[in-house]
Amino acid sequence: MNYWTNYLFKDKNFLAKLLIPGIGFLLLLDILSYVFNSPGYFNLWPSKIFAVTGIPIIIRIIYKNFDSLNKIKKTEREAPVYEKEREQEIREIIRNNPDFTTFCYECIYFNEEKKACRRDRVYERVKEISIGQRKYCLYWEEDRSSPDSIEG
Numbered sequence: 001m002n003y004w005t006n007y008l009f010k011d012k013n014f015l016a017k018l019l020i021p022g023i024g025f026l027l028l029l030d031i032l033s034y035v036f037n038s039p040g041y042f043n044l045w046p047s048k049i050f051a052v053t054g055i056p057i058i059i060r061i062i063y064k065n066f067d068s069l070n071k072i073k074k075t076e077r078e079a080p081v082y083e084k085e086r087e088q089e090i091r092e093i094i095r096n097n098p099d100f101t102t103f104c105y106e107c108i109y110f111n112e113e114k115k116a117c118r119r120d121r122v123y124e125r126v127k128e129i130s131i132g133q134r135k136y137c138l139y140w141e142e143d144r145s146s147p148d149s150i151e152g
Contacts, residue, residue: 023050023054026046027046027047027050029041030042030044030045030046030047031044031047034047075125076125079125082138083125083127083138086138086139087129087138090102090129090131090136090138091131094131094136101134101136102136102137102140104116104117104137104140106140106142106143107137107140107141107142107143108141108142108143108145109139109140109141110143119139125139126139127139
């Protein structure tokens with residue numbers, strides 16, 4: 001697969017990176033041709049179509065990003081309380097089972113392809129604590145879907 005088709009199918013933003021400058025150039029050409037050579041090449045139809053379809057789409061994208069930003073801020077406000085409670089839970093588990101560990105590959109957030117934590121990839125909090133000589137992840141959750149997970 002060559003460079004262009006590889007990025008067309010695998011990179012979700014590649015098409016947008018290609019189309020947005022193209023649409024911007026078309027709109028600029030449309031407006032300049034209307035100003036300097038009325039009625040212009042396209043008679044402002046690309047600009048009218050963009051105003052009807054593009055502006056509501058842009059408003060929706062801004063609203064969605066604003067909503068996700070509020071969700072991140074809410075998570076950041078609630079995280080210290082959750083982390084404190086979770087640390088107490090892990091300390092209690094360690095008192096009952098000294099061999100307890102929070103291996104990444106046993107967690108529901110583990111990404112098999114990248115061999116890394118998914119939470120870190122999407123800018124969610126990941127925090128480790130040290131108890132004795134070991135480190136424990138506060139956001140670790142056992143993956144119960146794997147065949148080798150132990151039902152407790």
